[in-house]
Amino acid sequence: MARKSWIQRESKRQKLEQKYHWIRRSSKKEIKKVSPLDQKKWEKIHEKLQSSPRNSAPTRLHRRCFLTGRSRANYRDFGLSRHILREMFHACLLPGTTRSSW
Known part of the structure; x- marks a missing residue:
């Protein structure tokens, strides 16, 4: 935060x-x-x-994360930082996204 x-x-x-x-x-x-x-x-x-x-x-x-206020690693499409975006991917809260597994 x-x-x-x-x-x-x-x-x-x-x-x-x-x-x-x-x-x-x-x-x-x-x-x-x-x-x-x-x-x-x-x-x-x-x-x-x-x-x-x-x-x-x-x-x-600067663009900041909508939820945390983080200034780095923001995605314009979502307005979120990479940490929050990843959590939302894993919780299946964003439609049309897939988890990557290696």
Whole structure:
């Protein structure tokens, strides 16, 4: 189980990302439209983009396990970590999956 502080930090990042999503998106579109010769306008848009908090960047988000909060070895299709997924396979809780035996 992940620490509760890590999970809370991640949820805070998700909220910040949602809050600043449209600001970042519009600023990036404006930068693409500005010609390279108009340096002052480009710097103004760039400052606006840089003024947003670092934790609002989408690259700082991590996928976490739905049940345990584990940040590593997550499967997108299920939203679960490999430990929980394996337990569910063995308990036959996920339809269409088979156990592998060697």
